[in-house]
Amino acid sequence: MLAISYPLTLLVVGALLLFGSWLPMLLSRFPLSLPMLCLAGGFGLSFTHLVQLPPMPWGNSDLGEKINEIIVVLALMEAGLRIDRRFSIRSWASVWRLLLVSMPLTILALMLLGHYFLGFGWAASLLLATALAPTDPVLAADVQTGPPGSGDDGETRFALTAEAGLNDGLAFPFILLALMMQSGANAFGHWLAVDTVGELAIGTVVGLVVGRSVGLLLFRLPSIKLSNTGEGLAAVGATLLCYAATTMLHGNGFVAVFIAAIMIRVVCPQDAFHVTMAEFAAQVERVLVMLILLILGWGLGSGLLAALTPVGAAVALGLILIIRPVSALIAFRGSRESGLSRRLIGFFGVRGIGTLYYLQYAFNRSVFAERAQIWAVCSLAIAASIFLHGLLTKPAMARADARRARRSSGTREDLLLTEPR
Template identity: 30%
Template sequence: MAGMDALLLVFAVTLLVAVLVSDLAQRTILSTAVLFLLVGIVCGDGVLGLVPLTPDSPIVATLAQQALFWVLFTDGMRVGWSDLRAAWRLPGRALLLGLPLTVALTAALAAWLVGLSWPEALLIGAVLAPTDPVFAAALVGNERVPGRLRQLLNVESGINDGLALPLVLIFLAMSGDADAQPASGTLLAELVGGVAIGVFVPYLAVRLEGSRLFSASARYQPLTAIAIGLLILGICLATEANLYLAAFSAGITIASCGPHQRESFEPIGELIAELLKLAALLVFGALISPAFLAEIPFGGWIFAALAIILARPAALAVSFLGSSLTRRERWTAFWFGPKGFAAVVYGLLVLQSGIPAADTIFHLVALTITLSIVAHSSTDVIIARRFEEPESSRPTADDG
């Protein structure tokens, strides 16, 4: 059976199983994310060999590109300016102070324990900074969990993918061979061009649909945002503007100036993003094997553990000083910084970049993400249930 055919079959079977057990997974420590990751590992070249993928397989680059584009597009759609104005204090602390501190602390651990150079260490810090509430679904979807905590985790994870991206691109450029590094002006033009396309194209499209000359029917309304996304993707590929910043900027622009387009896109957009996430997790798992994990030195395992249990908790502990969060809410926010889907794709981008430390960084990223998915997605139900118990102290304020 051809590789692509085998991949499609394995994904379809795994998806069907995930759908059939999804209700049970919401009530137990079972996790669809862990399922796809483990299936990828078992079916990959290192175990059964059903899906013999390598880092340079075309499907890896294509899936990583498309998945990250549409997930960032959907993430941006969740955080229009009105949403940020309504609830910015706690997420603002986590993003503006917690994110840079997490990158710095993770980088310090990588430089100390693994011996990476500072550009390489900062790169792995930026790759591992984004979080994903999908791996803590039982927590953010539980109405007994305080609303502001769920909002904090959702808004933070929706924005930190896009905020970490420029750092990933900059540190990736700094980590390459000096002769192969792009000129700073070229990199800046790509980043600024992506943002400009992501703002201008959706704004113009939304205004055209709202004019007297054009009007989308109810049947085609959900396709408006998809058409805008495809147009942005095509323009960026043709102009070499950064398509990921364009996707994130476009989502925010549509959410801000096109509430109807945002509302109609939301159901189908979430499903598209979820399918791409699961497919990327399976492919990511297929690149990992017992032999792959055995190549990681002891210091790398220590780094992965500390990146999960130390870097984010320490960063958010500083960020939330003086906030009104209860102790239980603080520790829950500290723990649920799962290394999410964006980190998976950023790791794949590093692997395909050809920088000298690409293989080392990917090994560390893969290990950290694997441990994070298992740890966070298997404890969300347990911790969510703790909020059904009374806590001795409750804050008097509703925000940070």
């Protein structure tokens, strides 16, 4: 349980709301990010007596799991609303390369490292690999596309945004596979047919139906369309409605929410209300993220890394510096993307809240002897990603944006939902 007084709780919540609104504007001038400051702040709090948490606050916390789940689905809605490019197999080619080549290669590499170098069982190795393989839609805002309607921001930002929007849903079946392996059940056929293909199909259909229906409610009802209210809360409502409906039907809610966001954009792509919804979802998400990262920072300073070995540290850092970049370069072999774009897409595979959710989901449902080591490796990977990517994002993406601006005459405007501003 969290040992914190009621007045201190109000103080923390008030500070999060205030600084969550003010700090992004201040930090725009520096190579710093809000997640970096929250993680560092939580780490500093671990050396005080203001907050007292269990040594492992995440492993069996239903509340923590639900908070992270909400953060992820809000981020998926926001990411989908940001995308201005029309959907097609060809124009989304970079996304398919990342999802169908880079992510499986990352899972395979991490699973082998977990088993043969860290000494984990196959189930624990798969859990470690799947939790770390997907990029995060929450902490990757600085490398994603701009607000809805701002036009195509180039292949680098588009690929990172769309990848983060879809890979959570595609990775989740492998979390279920790890749990099945840990339980000793021999149900691979059920996992493939029901937990993977069936849930993805249901998520896709529900996302299409809910997204189209919500889009019509928002933009097409004569005289009483919901967008006239200007209430960004509609984004949260659409997110929760879509996710809940999908999970009640035993579908993949992550895929459903992202597809629903894409469909909402398609209904009336030029309406400024998309910006309002995306900004409101981002504001709610930001406050929750600050809270989670403060707690994670506290854990880093209070024993969460105690089980970390040199090999585990090498695996965590190797993911960011070697495995993800190399897998992305392999995925883009034969593509027309520039060398700079390939390197940026490969390097900025941010890890974060999604990893926390996967681990909480798994550890709340099964017992893994390797739990402490998995938490240590994943926590280090998240912290390293937050600081390393946070420091390098602004200069690297500024260079990419400047290069794209010089080549803007070649933009394919027929691929956009809206005209560039």
